[in-house]
Amino acid sequence: MMKSIAARLGLAAFAVGLATAPLQAQEYKIGYITDLSGPLAGSYTPTWQGFELYMKALNERGGVNGRKIKISLDDDGLRADRAVAAAKKQVERDDVLGIFGLSLSSTIGPVLGEMRKAGVPVASTFSAILDALPPAKPMYYSTGVAFEVAGEAIGVLSQRIAPKGKIVGVTFDSVGGRAALRHNKLMAEKLGYTWDEIVFPVRTADFTPFAQSAAALKPDIVVGHYGAEQNLGYVTALRAAGYAGPYVIAAYGASEATVKQAAQQSGSGANLYIVSRFAPVTDNVPGTKSIKDAAAKYGLADLNSMHVTGWTLGAFAEEALKKCGADCTRELLDKALQTIKIDTQGLTGGAIEMKPDDHYGTSFWRLYRWDTDKLTAVGDWQSQGALTFPTQ
Amino acid sequence: MELLVSILVLGATNALLAAGIVIVYKASRIVNFAHGELAIVGAYVFYSAGLITQGQSLLLTIAATAAISALFGVAIYAALMRRLVGQPTFVAAMVTIGLAIVLKAAIVVFWHSKSVGINLTRQTLYTFPGGGRLTLVDVITVSCCIAFFAALFAFFNHTRLGRQFRGAAENPLLASQRQVNVNLILALAWGAAVFSASLAGVLFGSRSMLSPQSTIIGLSGLTAALVGGLDSLRGAVIGGLLVAAATYLTARLIDPALSEAVPFAILLIVMTWRPWGIFGTPEELNRV
Numbered sequence: 001m002m003k004s005i006a007a008r009l010g011l012a013a014f015a016v017g018l019a020t021a022p023l024q025a026q027e028y029k030i031g032y033i034t035d036l037s038g039p040l041a042g043s044y045t046p047t048w049q050g051f052e053l054y055m056k057a058l059n060e061r062g063g064v065n066g067r068k069i070k071i072s073l074d075d076d077g078l079r080a081d082r083a084v085a086a087a088k089k090q091v092e093r094d095d096v097l098g099i100f101g102l103s104l105s106s107t108i109g110p111v112l113g114e115m116r117k118a119g120v121p122v123a124s125t126f127s128a129i130l131d132a133l134p135p136a137k138p139m140y141y142s143t144g145v146a147f148e149v150a151g152e153a154i155g156v157l158s159q160r161i162a163p164k165g166k167i168v169g170v171t172f173d174s175v176g177g178r179a180a181l182r183h184n185k186l187m188a189e190k191l192g193y194t195w196d197e198i199v200f201p202v203r204t205a206d207f208t209p210f211a212q213s214a215a216a217l218k219p220d221i222v223v224g225h226y227g228a229e230q231n232l233g234y235v236t237a238l239r240a241a242g243y244a245g246p247y248v249i250a251a252y253g254a255s256e257a258t259v260k261q262a263a264q265q266s267g268s269g270a271n272l273y274i275v276s277r278f279a280p281v282t283d284n285v286p287g288t289k290s291i292k293d294a295a296a297k298y299g300l301a302d303l304n305s306m307h308v309t310g311w312t313l314g315a316f317a318e319e320a321l322k323k324c325g326a327d328c329t330r331e332l333l334d335k336a337l338q339t340i341k342i343d344t345q346g347l348t349g350g351a352i353e354m355k356p357d358d359h360y361g362t363s364f365w366r367l368y369r370w371d372t373d374k375l376t377a378v379g380d381w382q383s384q385g386a387l388t389f390p391t392q
Numbered sequence: 393m394e395l396l397v398s399i400l401v402l403g404a405t406n407a408l409l410a411a412g413i414v415i416v417y418k419a420s421r422i423v424n425f426a427h428g429e430l431a432i433v434g435a436y437v438f439y440s441a442g443l444i445t446q447g448q449s450l451l452l453t454i455a456a457t458a459a460i461s462a463l464f465g466v467a468i469y470a471a472l473m474r475r476l477v478g479q480p481t482f483v484a485a486m487v488t489i490g491l492a493i494v495l496k497a498a499i500v501v502f503w504h505s506k507s508v509g510i511n512l513t514r515q516t517l518y519t520f521p522g523g524g525r526l527t528l529v530d531v532i533t534v535s536c537c538i539a540f541f542a543a544l545f546a547f548f549n550h551t552r553l554g555r556q557f558r559g560a561a562e563n564p565l566l567a568s569q570r571q572v573n574v575n576l577i578l579a580l581a582w583g584a585a586v587f588s589a590s591l592a593g594v595l596f597g598s599r600s601m602l603s604p605q606s607t608i609i610g611l612s613g614l615t616a617a618l619v620g621g622l623d624s625l626r627g628a629v630i631g632g633l634l635v636a637a638a639t640y641l642t643a644r645l646i647d648p649a650l651s652e653a654v655p656f657a658i659l660l661i662v663m664t665w666r667p668w669g670i671f672g673t674p675e676e677l678n679r680v
Contacts, residue, residue: 037497039604041505173649200643201652203608206405206600208398209643209651215523229507233601236509240599242523265509265601 027070028063028321028328031090031099033111038078043228043253044103047125048073049300050291050310051101051317057294058314064321072096076107083107084114091118097324097333098123100317101310105129105176112140121334123320125313126252130391136359141337143316143352144309145252145277146360147180148391151225153365153384154180154250154275155187158221160367160378161246161273165220169197170234172204172226179391180225180250186389204230211237221246228254235262235272244271248367251276255304259370272370273378277363278308278347280375285346287311308347315342316352349381394524395644399636401530401599404537407632408592409613410620411540412585417622418561419581422473422484427589428610429495434461434590435597435606436503439510450512457590465586469579492607499604510597533595537629540588544625557581561623589613612639615655619662621672630670634658 032051035044052071059068072094074086083102090096099115102108102124109129115122116139125144132142133149158167167188171177178199185195196217200210211234214222222238224231224247231249238247249259251274263269281288281303291311295303321328323336341353349364365382368375409427416424424430438457445452468491476484499505515528548554560567560577568574593602596609616635620627635655643651668674 037500037505039505041500042507042603045504198648200648203605203652205606205608206402206596206639208402208599209640210648212394212398212524213644213648229601229603229605232507232509236600240525240527242519242525261507261509265511267514 026067028067029070029072029094029096030317030321031072031074031087031094031096032101033074033076033083033086033090033099033103033107034101035078035103035107036075038076038103040078040103040227040253043306044101046255046304046306047310047313048101050307050312051314052310053291053294053298053300053307054311054314054318056298057290058318064318065326067326069317069321076103078103078107080107080110084110087111087114087120088118091115091120096120097328097330098317098320098337100313101125115139119334120330121337123313123316123337125309132359133391134355134358134360134386136357139334141316141354141359143313146363147176147225147252148183148387148389149360149363149384150250150252150275150277150365151180151183151185152187152388153363153382154223154248155184155191155193156384157275157365157367157379157382158188158193158223158248159191161248162220164192166194166196166217167221167223168214168217168219169195169223169225170210170214171197171199171224172202172230173199174202174226176252177225180252182392183387183389184223184225190388205233207233207237208241210234211243212241214238215241215243219243219245221248223248223250225250225252227252228258231258232262232265236266239266239268244268246271246273249274251278251305253306255306256280256282256368256375257302257304257306259368259375260373263370269370269372274368274370274375275365276305276368277365278305278312279366280305280368281308282374283346283377287345287347290345291347312344312347312352315344316340350383394520394522395640397526397530399633399640401533402640403629403633403636404534405592405596405609405632406612406616406635407629408537408540408588408595409609410616410628410632411544411625412588412592413613413617414620414622414625414628415544415581415588416585417617419557419578420473420484421481422488423481423614423622424585425485425488425614426492426495426610427585427613428607429492430461430464430586431589431593431596431609431613432602432604432607433495433498433593434464434586435510435593435602436499436508437461438590438594439508439597439602440503442510457594458587461590462583462587465583466579468586469582473578473582474575492610496604496607499607505604507601507603508597509601510594512594512598529595529598533599536591536595540591541625541629544584553577553580612636612655615659618669619659621669623673623675624669624671627669627671 055069072090076083098121100123121139123141131137131140169181169184171181188195319342320336324333338356353361362385367378369378441453441456513528516525518526556572557577560574616631620631638655639651642654
């Protein structure tokens with residue numbers, strides 16, 4: 001694995017850019033930073049793989065504006081200092097036009113601070129910071145999950161599971177988790193639900209007492225606002241605590257693979273749901289077909305919606321470069337990013353569209369239920385425009 | 393009742409973790425900061441052994457993991473700790489911190505940071521009035537803990553090697569002058585410690601999930617060992633139960649967000665009152 005990480009880091013340019021000496025000057029250089037070896041590598045690696053897959057296919061089609069894309073890839077190990085060092089290296093040495101990917105707000109924030117000073121636009125697949133939401137702050141764009149928006153969307157989508165009753169929201173003690181919980185609560189209460197919540201420490205390994213607390217509250221729905229790992233542990237503990245009712249996984253780094261594993265580990269997939277911004281690969285839409293075709297061609301297996309997340313960011317980057325033109329600069333790229341609109345071919349519920357004052361756009365969320373061996377959509381995509389409730 | 397069972401189960405896991413720390417400390421006066429990592433790596437080894445045997449032979453999986461764990465413990469002593477004999481204890485402690493980092497990296501390298509669960513059994517033995525379940529895994533966890541401590545008791549009190557171990561722990565110089573193979577004793581201590589860590593890791597993974605973050609369970613084991621007394625196996629059990637009770641009762645009855653801090657508050661109180669722990673032996677403190 002270490003060898004393969006090293007190989008990926010060292011040879012990403014060749015793997016993706018297929019560079020030859022005369023063409024190098026004509027390549028678009030972009031940066032990608034994410035956690036490939038740290039605690040959340042399990043979630044972020046497939047996202048990178050999806051992005052890489054898109055770029056491989058794109059370069060084989062001839063690239064953008066007749067120029068191929070060369071990616072400078074760095075692993076931040078989920079550490080802010082490493083992420084900042086990688087970003088500076090990519091800007092100063094690799095001369096990238098913009099930086100894509102990234103991991104948590106703890107790495108996005110410091111990188112963004114440095115990149116604003118350097119005038120380099122940043123586009124992430126996840127967003128625990130509010131800079132992308134209107135009124136958007138400069139140089140930052142997100143095609144992924146904004147916790148506040150997700151919280152409100154889950155509040156609305158809960159009606160498809162149980163139209164009334166008590167929702168228990170659970171998260172760990174983090175800024176993003178609390179933000180998601182707050183907006184979920186506000187939306188749930190607006191829709192007539194009663195609400196209770198449990199916040200456990202970030203470094204929790206044994207979820208039993210927190211699951212027992214949730215079960216004791218006799219909820220009609222339990223929603224987990226955290227990553228894949230916590231969901232797996234919490235679902236197991238929750239079922240052991242005697243709660244067999246609906247459990248909703250908020251897809252923050254979680255995918256259909258998470259749901260499947262949770263079903264296996266807890267002994268039953270009944271009443272397991274996920275709310276996702278991106279379609280699972282089992283959805284029969286043109287976008288998933290493109291991903292599967294590319295994956296088959298380049299030998300990528302075990303696809304899930306985290307790959308879809310990365311692939312979508314790839315499409316977003318392509319459109320930005322196309323719009324930026326042949327003489328693309330960092331400034332022009334930032335300008336181009338402000339008015340992008342891409343059709344994701346069904347990978348999201350609608351187009352991803354940026355505006356000068358909104359670097360997130362209307363997002364679409366869908367509720368899926370685990371049915372034996374795959375996710376089945378429960379109703380259509382839910383559109384979420386501007387936040388209903390103010391942020392804190 | 394459900395709460396009591398939960399405390400017992402978590403207490404048993406903590407006690408097993410603490411036991412490994414105590415065994416190494418008793419034998420060598422080294423505090424092993426890599427115990428959580430050893431536990432989770434051991435559990436990942438069990439998981440992989442289960443995949444290799446395709447779940448067909450649980451006994452083979454258990455035997456393979458036990459053997460690998462014990463041998464790994466011996467190897468740690470032979471390759472690392474033996475070379476540090478005569479060095480200040482903080483050097484050895486630093487080495488265990490380095491070992492912890494390497495082991496965590498191993499989880500990334502060999503298991504790709506993947507979150508996995510161990511499926512020993514899903515059998516429910518009893519359903520509590522509130523709906524909570526007493527599972528076979530719960531019973532296995534407590535039984536394994538009792539069996540491990542009983543085996544240690546028998547070893548220390550009824551075998552020649554066990555008596556030599558106690559002697560070497562008390563006074564290594566005198567023991568070596570009496571022809572006791574101190575290296576063998578120390579290697580044995582590390583083997584037993586890593587075995588107990590792996591056992592705790594497997595039992596933990598059967599109730600929760602394994603991931604690089606799960607190595608945090610080592611902190612519960614260390615807290616339990618410090619509260620109970622770093623050189624007391626009896627203290628490991630009491631410390632394990634105390635830490636479990638503090639964690640659970642805080643999470644359930646006070647505030648979940650405080651559940652991480654309260655065991656450390658207890659540790660601070662105990663350390664202030666009895667720096668050597670509840671059942672520890674007063675000694676010249678030379679701890680890191």
